[in-house]
Amino acid sequence: MIRKCTIPADVAAASLADGTVLLHMGTKRYFSLNETGAEIWRMLEEDVPVAEIPVRLSASYEVPIADAHVAVVELLASLAEQELLAIEAE
Numbered sequence: 717m718i719r720k721c722t723i724p725a726d727v728a729a730a731s732l733a734d735g736t737v738l739l740h741m742g743t744k745r746y747f748s749l750n751e752t753g754a755e756i757w758r759m760l761e762e763d764v765p766v767a768e769i770p771v772r773l774s775a776s777y778e779v780p781i782a783d784a785h786v787a788v789v790e791l792l793a794s795l796a797e798q799e800l801l802a803i804e805a806e
Contacts, residue, residue, distance in 0.1 A: 718766045720804040721792060727800050729757060738800050747798050752777065753791055760801070766792070 726741040736754035738747045749757055752773070759769050770784035777784070795801035 717806045718789065718792060718803055719806040721760055721766055722802040722804070723760060724799070724802060729761070738795070740799055743799060745798055745800075747795065747800055749791075752787070756788060756791055 724740075728739045728741060730737050730739075731754065735751055736749040736757050738749065738757070740746070755773070755776070756769055759772065764772070766788070770781050770788050773779070773784040773788065774781040792801060792803060796803045
């Protein structure tokens with residue numbers, strides 16, 4: 717289970733009309749987020765507890781919390797794999 721996520725200092729984010737683009741300044745790799753991914757990223761920037769993110773997504777998009785939880789975990793894992801996020805597990 718993911719306890720906390722930290723955005724590395726060398727990751728920059730730019731909001732677009734339909735999502736967000738992340739750039740790792742060290743690796744020069746970028747990652748595009750759709751609208752839902754951008755909302756998750758915004759919550760991470762606002763230090764929303766990871767456990768709260770699926771609850772908020774469920775309410776915003778009217779999807780089951782279990783589905784929102786899976787989507788959040790998958791996105792966070794992808795971001796960590798690209799070194800765009802540091803994950804602390806419990």
